[in-house]
Amino acid sequence: MSEKRVIIFGGDPAGVGEALKQAEAGNKVILVESLPSLGGGHIPQTRIIADDTSFVDPNVEALKRHPNIRVITNAAVEKTSAGDGTYRFRVRRRAPRVDPEKCNDCRACIRVCPIHMYDDFNEGIGFRTAIDYFNPDTRDYNIFKEDMPICQATCPANLDIRSYVGLIADGDYAASLAKIRERLPFALSIGRVCPHPCETACNRGTMDEPISICTLKRYVADYEMLNDIKAPVEIPDEFRKEKVAIIGAGPAGLTCGYFLAKAGYRSVCFEALPEPGGMFRYGIPEYRLPTPTLMREINWILSHGVELRCNTRIGKDVAYEDILKEYDAVFLGVGAHAGMKLQIKGEDMEGVVDGVDFLRDANMGKDLKAKGKVIIIGGGNVAMDAARVSWRAGFDEVHILYRRTKREMPASPWEIDAAEQEGIKIQYLVAPVEVIGENGRMTGLKCLRMELGEPDASGRRRPVPIQGSEFVVEAQTLIPAIGQRPDLSFVPEGSPLSITRWNTFSVDQSSFMTNVPGVFSAGDVETGPDIAIRACAGGRKAASGIIAYLKARRK
């Protein structure tokens, strides 16, 4: 039998055993382990242990001696491809920062290390230091140094939070804001609306409460605005001749245009609605992000060299094919502005208005016909926004119906609290069944009470209807806010652009290019409905992809 090349992932007893077996059979074996060290005994979980076999220890010594085996520890797979019967992997071995040839296992380093962290090798029992040998059997010393602090790693845009928070502590607000703008142009807006996953991850939270990162970001941006400091515009002296079309002037598109301009590429941004901003402008209520604040930020971004054309809907005012022909690259960031239907009877009646449409009308200053009682369906942040806007608009009573309990609610807890404070009534374990009305105008909503059943695949308990619990709530307005999806009607029929079953574009995650060369996409239209900072992060990465694409084409 000819010699085979075998890669084994996982240095636990099973992986080590398999490596030895393969090597004995004459194969060339590479063993890749993600932890800094191999081995560690385990208790079997596929058979009841007999007398003297309690722990299964991998035979690490035999493994190290075997000429056919190469071991790569502390490694992560970066890239994979398969074809012609060959698997290719790019594997990065993180530097242990300790030279095993020189280390004499004296433990002096462990004694002086000031960092005491939960011992991850021992499932968090006890503590270890940042320099350690991880597995006492192998004594492979290494320094545990992360690429980024946890807040930065959690932030979709990977903002250097530690630096900009530190600069605020030093009182250097301009440097702090500049640090933020290295990766994000929307400090004013994101500082107001972000649900800040970084704060959820913040290590200080395990001690008392997390750092208020989001409000700190807002503080430095506000400082510039309130003190009338001119925001710096840093662009190259000369722009390149290529031009990029950006479809959609939302968080993703404008971020993309900003980073393109900084790299010396002009772009034209097409926006279907009368004003730029996308969901910042038409989705987030005024009381969370005032339009003048947003416009200050957008005008600053545009001043870098992004041309804006509003009231221009692709597929109606300009043909999609013409854009493809006229521009060197195209960025699609049209967002997800189409509300999902409840799929119940009577949904087309007058008085039923989708959450996204309702918020857009409110943000456009339209008459919301705020009379009587309004019911909002859903438990996300859009539902909270719609409810709080309704309350402000003057509805007599505002009710939110949600089919599970408060615990399962996806909205941010502080948004739920604020809504309740404002007197909005949230009813849990209720689902709509039918819109009731007269002459095509709704007068009420038939509902069903629910109870929580068994957990489903997501781990959340599934709501189950209670038989015979139907009841009718009188209401003049119903706002379903149960999710959005992108409206891709601008893509002409027969276009090669591939669309996923969630009605989104799929892109290469490193370049953000779609399957059509030169066409890029990010934001909600690529990820599905998500938070603004993820759209901004995507816009920045897509800008890098576009720049690389244009550079490669020039050669």
Add this chain to the structure above:
Amino acid sequence: MLYEKKGRYIVEFQDIPKARQHHIEIDVDERRMNNKEVELGFDEERAIKEAKRCLSCRRCLGCALCWAECKPEAIVFDMQDEVFDLEADSVIVSPGVERAVDRVDRKYGLGRELNVITDLQLERMLSDSGPSAGLIIRPLDGDIPSRIAFVQSYASSTAPRMHKAAVIFGVNEAILVKRKLPLAQVTFFAEGLDAVLKEAGATQQSLNGAKVVESPVKGVEGNADGSIQVAFGAGDETAAFDLVVLLTQPQVPRELKDLGKSLGLTLSYASFLVGDGAGVITTEKEAVALAGEV
């Protein structure tokens, strides 16, 4: 070689404010019938106080104390990562164990009661090279427990069952605990345990005298003395234990899922443990196999 610490200084700990600063916001009364911005952010004093709370985490701080202390000069801070491009005709994946602790219901007290631990934590305790050098101890005070309960964190007569592997893992731990602490009272709460044992070619005799209670656990409460009150059975039965070990559900590690996805494979932990997990299981792509347990 010198490691410079540019602009680094040590802040006195008393200077670090304790409480999180809260943003300023307008009253609820001021919000009706208008669109005034509700949250007003921080003033300068709050901003600086809040920014000073940041712990600047990154596990190793680069303080270079270890470097200064290391006589053989084995510590190299600027050691670079290595990147390998590897090729193979065949790929074998040994999934290891990952357990979804965050999915454990709060009623089992994990994270709330110190003396409630997971099966993996007990495994580390039982290991001679573990944090307690093989001693079984109560995390609260380091005492040797005399009443130990094994509880299925998913168990109920209707909810999804624990994976067979989780149950066997727990049984093995109970056997080892009994071996180390022969006088300890070990109780194993499980429904349908006999069937699992039978499949593994064993009986309740194998449990070394651990008591089996055929009932799911309804919840646990901490007592004032640090012991844990376990509620079970059809009525209002309870019993006190010094240490409660939760059996957790095994699942495919995330990085492995990603790997499987990039190779076009669907990996499930169940498929790994099919056929008692012995030997190598080939998945739908011939060249890729899953390694079983030895």
